[in-house]
Amino acid sequence: MHLTQLNRECLLHLFSFLDKDSRRSLSLTCHQLRGVFLDPCLWTLLHFSSPCQLKRDNFVLGPSLRYLTISWYSSRVLQVCNIEDWLKSSFQKDICSKHENLVSTFLAHVCHMCPNLLSLTLSGCGHITDQDVISVLRSCRKLCCLHIENCVRITDCSLEGVVAYGGSVKEVKVDFCRNITQAGLQTVRHKRPGIQLSAERSADMIPDSKPEVRVPLRRTLQKVLQFS
Known part of the structure; x- marks a missing residue:
């Protein structure tokens, strides 16, 4: 046969x-x-293990999609993508430029084509922003599970988006996201107590803080002497 x-x-x-x-x-x-x-x-479930897979033509993206996972477990995430922009060398910036917008562009397509999405997992996506997450929350109103892990640019703004637009959200995980704070978590717990919220290490990590430009001590002393 x-x-x-x-x-x-x-x-x-x-x-x-x-x-x-x-x-x-x-x-x-x-x-x-x-x-x-x-x-x-x-095509109710899609799993991608690196951003480059998002550019292939081996899947169908549409209203039938319910479960989406983009996980990138790579040393490049820790050594390049998750480094603060102001600390990156020109070489590191060049590496990031080749894939920086891949996940964000893909999520924009999801917003337009997948209104029935129920679950979204983003892990190791060092370049996604709060706006990417908020756009998904606003477009996919049936989303009930959001898991974000090791995404350096995600801040409390994403949690505010869950409160404002995630009417169907029942579970939120923000693990190893160093720019999530205890205040942001408390806001979700206070305004949406029905959400099952977890944050492994996120609010205990040191958040990004761009160093202030400091005038060298010698130059400061010269100015003091000049005007004294």
């Missing part, structure tokens, strides 16, 4: 066991299997 002789339900079941690349490869063999690849039922 040839594969294409199976009915659509069986083909969808077989496709469900394949990863994104295998699904795409199989879909290129004939129009029938391409139609199965494009079936929304097959």
Whole structure:
């Protein structure tokens, strides 16, 4: 029996066991299997393990998406992306420029195309901002689970967005986000007590603080002597 002789339900079941690349490869063999690849039922869950995967054409993004995970576990996250911008060398900035907007651009597409999203996990996405998270909260009003981990640019503004726009949100995790504060967590607990909130290490980490430009002591003494 040839594969294409199976009915659509069986083909969808077989496709469900394949990863994104295998699904795409199989879909290129004939129009029938391409139609199965494009079936929304097959794309309720998407998991990406690096930003570069977001640029591939091996998945379908649409209203059927319910669960989205973008996790980047890489030494580059710790050594480059999660370093304060004012401390990065030109070489580090050049590395970041190649992928800095990938996740933000992808999340913008999610806002426009995936209104039924229920769960979003962002881990190691060092370049996403509060505005990216707030945009998802405003567009995906059914979102009930938000997990953000090791995202250096996320601040209490994202928590304020949960309070303001996350009417359906039931669970929030902000782990290892050093710019989340105890005050921000307390605001969520006070205004949305029904949310299951956890923050492993986030509010205990040292937040980013751009050093002030200090006048050298010698120059300061010279000015004092000059005007005394």
